[in-house]
Amino acid sequence: MERWNRAMAAIEEALDADIEVAALARHALTSEYELRRVFSVLTGIPLSEYIRRRRMTVAAAAIVADREAVQDIAVRYGYSSADAFSRAFRAVHGVGPEQARQPGAVLRTQPRLTFHLRIEGSSEMRYRIVRKDAFRLVGRKARIPLVYEGPNQAMIEFEQNLGQQERERIAAPSNEQPTGELAVCHNFDESREDGSSFDYYVAAATTSAVPADLDVIDVPASTWVVFEAAEPTLEAIQQVWPQAFGDWFPANPYRAIPAPEIVRADYDEDGALLGAEVWLAVESTA
Structure with a gap:
């Protein structure tokens, strides 16, 4: 985590200057893509939003003075x-700069973030590495909001509206791992914050010919x-991402690369979840 904290220190040193994400990525010894992605997954806010909040936190002292x-x-x-600054200031503090100068004004602060490796290693993660040739993911897609915790109602409604017959048609060409009907997340907004949007697919992995009307x-x-997933629950599936980026990637010689993120789930005859696995594309750093 030391290299990530170097990136955080670089932000603090440049709050009153231009901050280049590429330079922050060099401090963290990673790519811009991974820096933005991991930061959002671990903190729940986009990197750009954190920088804005820190700037407005520090600027508040100058305003109040x-x-x-x-x-x-x-x-x-x-x-x-001054207008652009005032809008950013109000978005963070809930009041404008002139109001902040009034006696008794209540302001907000964004604490400086630091990253720590959890030495106890209490969260065991079962994983395997798979190397695959090129393939296609084919199915139906919808642009829906990202939900980090709890049911995603837009996702549920999209799946219900497809209907069972269409979902079986989508799964029929499956001839590649992961097999069967898949949930695929792709083309995230850059911020990757809770409530931002992404393309959600009900899809199958295949190398076969497919109907022309599918995405x-x-x-x-x-x-x-x-x-x-540690348990056959929605919560356990959602926890794979923060555990992967908070625990697994720092401890293993791999980094994530841009690619669709795939969930394959198994169900019993009554539709109860039996287990699930999450597929993330990586490259070796060794």
Whole structure:
């Protein structure tokens, strides 16, 4: 985690200057993609939003001191106008700069984040590494909001509206691992924050010919890490992502790469969840 904390320190040093994500990624010895992705998964907010909140936290001290014009403070923290700065300030603190200068004004703070490796290793993760040639994911898609915890109602409604017959038609061409009907998450908003949007597919993995009316993702040859959900519950499946990026990736010589994220679930005859696995594309850092 030391390299991630170096990136956090670099943010603090440049709150009154331009902050390049590429430079932060170099501090963390990772890619811009992985830096943004892991940060959002572990903290629940996008990297850009964290930087904005930290800037407004520090800028609040200058505002309250009331020794400089708002325009001068705005320029110092990278805003071209007092209006743009005031909008950002209000979004974080709930009040504008002039209101913040009034006696008794209540402001908010974004604490500086630091990352710590949990030495106890209490969360065991079962996984396997799979190397696959190119294949296609084919099915139906919808643009829906990202939900980190609890049921995703938009996802549920999309699956229900497809109907069982259509879902069986989608699964029919499956001839590749992971087999059967799959839940596929792809093309996330850059922020990847709770409530942002992504493409959700009910799909199958195949190399066969498929109906022309289905949506298709061409997946190049890749290495995949396949995690087993600890329990047959929605909560356990959702916890795979924070456990993977918080525990597994820091301890193993791999990093995530841009690719569809796949969930394969098994059910009994009554529709009860028996188990699930999450497929994430990776590359070796060894």
